[in-house]
Amino acid sequence: MFIATVIVSVLLAVALTFSAIGKLTKNPSVVPMLEQVGVPTDKIPWLAYAELAGAVGLLVGLYLWPIGVAAAVGVIAYFVGAVAAHVRVKDKEFAPAAGLAVFAVVALVLRVLSA
Template identity: 50%
Template structure:
């Protein structure tokens, strides 16, 4: 299970860092999607910081399982909020990315718990 966790944690961390960078650079697609569901531009740096922290925690969690578990829980909660925000505004077109990332983060959590 440890090898599976490492693979999922690395891939999820890459996705989180990419998403955080897109928020900080205010990529057009991200701005359109998030402002369309009511997320103010001023919240983008905070959201990016959460993603960077989650990525770092998942990676450090390879060697220190308690941090990996905490980070995975945080990332799961982050994407539960993202999915909820899209559903609240009935933005079904923008729902696929947060749902996939929610599932991957849940897999990271389960794998980290099983490989302790």
């Protein structure tokens, strides 16, 4: 079970890191979408920092399970908020956020089961 936890946690951490890099580098495919769902431009880096914190927490959580649980819960909340932001403005392009939310739920379940 722990091997599955490692795999899922590392993959999710990588996805979070790439997402954060897109925000921090103001990737032209990322910023307009965030502005469309109502994120002010000056707040975009804060979303990236939250993703990086989640990625670090998931990796540290492989050694200290309470950190991993807290990080997974935070990542779930982050992506549930992202889905809600898309739904609020009637944007139907929320599948990536929903998929990452589900992936974070899997990470949480695996982390709890392998504690």
